[in-house]
Amino acid sequence: MKELAKFRDPQIAKALIKEVNAVAARVAERLGRRIVLMEVCGTHTVAISRAGLRGLLCDHLDLRSGPGCPVCVTDYADIDRMVALARLPGITVATFGDMVRVPGSGSSLERERAAGAEIRICYSPADAVAYASAHPAREVVFLGVGFETTAPAVALSIKEAARLRLNNFSVFVTHKVVPPALDALLSDPELKIDGFILPGHVSAIIGLKAYDSLNARGLPAVITGFEPNDILDAVRQLLLMVLAGEGRVINGYARVVRTSGNTIAQQQMDEVFKITDAPWRGFGTIPRSGLTMEDRFKKLDALERFVLPPTKSRVPSGCVCGEILKGKLTPRECTLFGRVCKPMAPVGPCMVSSEGACAAYYNFERRQRGGTAVE
Ligand code: SF4
Known part of the structure; x- marks a missing residue:
């Protein structure tokens, strides 16, 4: 606990903010524009909003x-497939809680549950296995959603x-x-990202070595933790790298992330999954960015087992989640934002998820500097 205290110490935070703002002014003067740093982790998004860091940093910095x-x-299209699965007779859809409220093109799991579908909230995939074992008359489909942090379980x-x-x-x-x-972000000619704040949890699994290709691109990037001073120090290191070219x-x-990551978790993933191309909201298909089951586990793949009707997915009118996920819009x-779309009446997933940028801004930042004050 004593060790952790320094990552929340207000005096250390004040000194870091002072240094960050001073270096940012120098970098912005040199670049002739604002410096864009992207946090590539929903937990960081929430931590930044909750601590009010955006409001404490100078206008030269755009997080x-x-x-x-x-x-x-x-x-x-994947949300629509989940809804289609829930509509099949005899099926129990087992999922982490956040997925239930995410709107698809015409429905959500929450709405399907209200209409009679069996949707179970699980705290771990093991709960879904236990449920299936205890209910042999039901077909239990677990929704495997998430990054390298959830895939091993x-x-x-x-x-x-x-x-x-x-x-x-x-x-x-x-x-x-x-x-x-x-x-994919760095290949987009419309985006100018000066540095990445890299995820702590994902990096704990994949390790520093997983970023070799990013390293080769020569872009500043810092893996960091989730306390305010972790994030401020990462911003400071990023700015110093940008300043030095x-x-x-x-x-x-380093208190959590090793160079080779968690090799046991990696082994579990490698045994069951292989890499495939995957669709990302806002990005389209990103080559080699998803996981699919190895052939020997294919009979446990819901898309192999069930025939789903074709879906014609559409984005809700006015929702710009895709642009927010690419860092093109805030x-x-x-x-x-805040008018029609709120956490209790979300239009897009970024307002549903506890890690979504829209929910974080709404919950912690809507009354802060530059905010569209609502309610
Ligand atoms: S505020 Fe709502 S509608 Fe707008 S991008 Fe976010 S989730 Fe979509």
């Missing part, structure tokens, strides 16, 4: 949210279901891996 909320980047549950020879359990896999999304990936979260630039 943008990226594609780090797993629920938010799940493609509309889902892999374990698939192995366990195979070991138990459960023939009423399957997984709809929409898992994604983070590094290819960084490449240098770029590399720094591990600023939540306040959405005309629906």
Whole structure:
């Protein structure tokens, strides 16, 4: 606890803010524009908003949210498939809580539940396996959503279901891996990102070495933790690299992240999943950015087991979640933000998820500097 206290110490925070603002002014003068730093993690987005860091940093700095909320980047077509699965007779859809309220093209799991579908909220994929084991008359489909942080536990549950020879359990896999999304962001000619604040939890699994290709691009990037001073120090290191004209990936979260990551978790993933192209909301298909089941587990793949009707997915009119996930817009630039779209009546996933940028801005920042004060 004593060790953790320094990452929340207000005096250290004040000194960091002072230094960050001074260096940012120098960098902005040199570049002749604002400096754009992107946090690639929904938990960082929430931590930045909750601590009010945007309001404490100078106008030379533009902290943008990226594609780090797993629920938010799940493609509309995948949400529509989840709804279609829930409508099939005899099926129980088991899912983490956030997915239930995400609107698809015409419905959501929440609405399907109100209409009689069986939707179970699980706290871990193991709960879904246990439920399937206890209810052999039901077909249980677990929704595998998330990045490298959740995929190992889902892999374990698939192995366990195979070991138990459960023939009423399957997984709809929409898992994604983070590094290819960084490449996609850097390949977009409309985006000018000066540095990345890299995710702490994902990096704990994949390790520093997973960013070799980012390192080779020479862009400043810092892996960091979730306390205010972790984030401020990452911003400070990013600015110093930009000022020096240098770029590399720094591990600023060495108390948790190792160079090779969590090799046991990686092994679990490698055993069950293989890399595939995947659709990301706002991005389209990103090559080699998703996971699919290895052939020997295919009979536990929900999309192999069930035939779903074709869907014609559409984005809700006015929702700019896709642009927010790419860092091209901020939540306040959405005309629906705080007026039509609120956490209790979300139009898009970025307002549903606890890690969504719109929800974070709404919950913590809407009355702060430059905000569109609502309510
Ligand atoms: S405020 Fe709502 S409608 Fe606008 S981008 Fe965010 S989630 Fe979509």
